[in-house]
Amino acid sequence: MLSIKGLNQYYGQSHTLWDLDLEVVEGACTCLMGRNGVGKTTLLQCIMGLLPVKSGSIEFNGAPIEKLISEKRAPMGIGYVPQGRQIFPLLTVEENLQVGLPARPDRSNKIPEFIFELFPVLAEMMNRRGGDLSGGQQQQLAIGRALAIDPKLLILDEPTEGIQPNVVAEIGDIIRRLNEEIGLTVLLVEQKLPFARKVADNFCILDRGRQVATGEMTALDDTLIKRYLTV
Template sequence: MLLSFEKVTSYYGKTPILKDMTFGLPKGQCLCVLGRNGVGKTTLMRTIMGLTDWSSGEIRIEDQDISKAPTYERAKHGLGYIPQGRQILGNFTVKENILLGTFARSDGDSQVPELCLRLFPYLAENLNKRAGLLSGGQQQQLAIARALATNPQVLLLDEPTEGIQPNIVFEIGETLHMLNKELGITLILTEQHIKVARRLGDAFIMMDNGRIVARGSMDEMTDEVVNKHMTI
């Protein structure tokens, strides 16, 4: 497994949010993490990146235990993170936002990657534009470009289509599919849009109250499973 969780419990303060989670992610797979709001999906992503207060259990990437590693070391192991809400720096330019990602590279390359420019022509044409002036969809593209600048082997995307107009959702979906299936970048994404998850995913885990309550290949994510665990 490229990334594995073994009995991981993750805390904010003294409160456990993730509870005894175990799963494995093979190289090249797209794993969709699903569930209602507030079940722990974002905490799972933050736990992988070492951004919760503390956790127990074991997290491994390529057989190396990163459970106690700080976030910057996890990034150097090849983890790239696109958080919910994007968190781009509005007063920085497009170029400056992308270059922030290069600080996590292990090869020392500090240039805007050609891949980012090729994937996102609008960003390539507006490198000196202040990022706060971009639309929501353009900011999401910038957040993906910044994560790609880390040269990741695993991309973590927390609600990548949230609050984005449908035509941009399709474009982002096509980009993620290409990154996964053509470039071989492993993906983990939390998602509320079932159609997006089914189009991109190879496998899924369904969460409730900080635990995995269903899992399987995407073919096994039936309407019955979705209705049971996602319908309010």
């Protein structure tokens, strides 16, 4: 579904992504892993068009997107939950969810009911401002907002960061449900190894902007963990 080949990206004179390849298989959950500062968020921002790429290709469902402006990518079916959630704190829960609706292919202006089935707390807080929610509730809102566009690919950047354990467990269960029950493809950045093992089918490890290991999650062994993931 998502194919990245030979991707290079720079911050000024700093070469941040080096000839990077990544294949995200349709219907699977792929976890992008690595220590802080190795380029995981940079890669996601390149996929979403928030950062320019120097060279290489990004294809989504067979169509090249590396030169498209960011506003064109969500309507193609890419939902994005950035690190830190970035909900609109002064808008209500309902208004936050409505933000993504213009990107829906069917142009529906109705928030999908299944979002409230996944996150009942959002239905209870429709008129509450986003900034008044707890961290866990804001994360659920951010995921709900991404799902409102009816994506084919859901990209999540560290969805468990700063979230209480019970909500982390709920989010993990929801990712598996979306992946297994409706076949939603998921690309996940996650540093918590137990969570990654729970939800992901495949992994890709980055180190200093390069892909250094990839495979099925069952192949993530102690040698790789010690070399590339432990601090």
